[in-house]
Amino acid sequence: MPAAPDFAERLAAARFRAWHRGTREADLMIGGFYDSFHSKWDEPELAWFEAVLDADEADVMAWAMGAPAPPAFEGPQLDALRRLDYVTR
Numbered sequence: 001m002p003a004a005p006d007f008a009e010r011l012a013a014a015r016f017r018a019w020h021r022g023t024r025e026a027d028l029m030i031g032g033f034y035d036s037f038h039s040k041w042d043e044p045e046l047a048w049f050e051a052v053l054d055a056d057e058a059d060v061m062a063w064a065m066g067a068p069a070p071p072a073f074e075g076p077q078l079d080a081l082r083r084l085d086y087v088t089r
Helices: 007-018 024-040 043-054 057-064 076-083
Strands: none
Touching (some): 024 043
């Protein structure tokens, strides 16, 4: 059985997935969030972000714009996602 990916490999996979969501708007929002915050993450934050990446991008974008999110996603990281101050043009 292959070994589970280590933290660095998971970060690299998350970066790719964050920047390849399917729409440019989602790429900028989710990829920009990754670029701005990933260097401060430890296991719980990366696991949260991986769950975000598994969610539908339309839902994630709605949560970022203030729509209610499932309780598992609420917390400081979603608050940071909602600030949108990490999106650049």
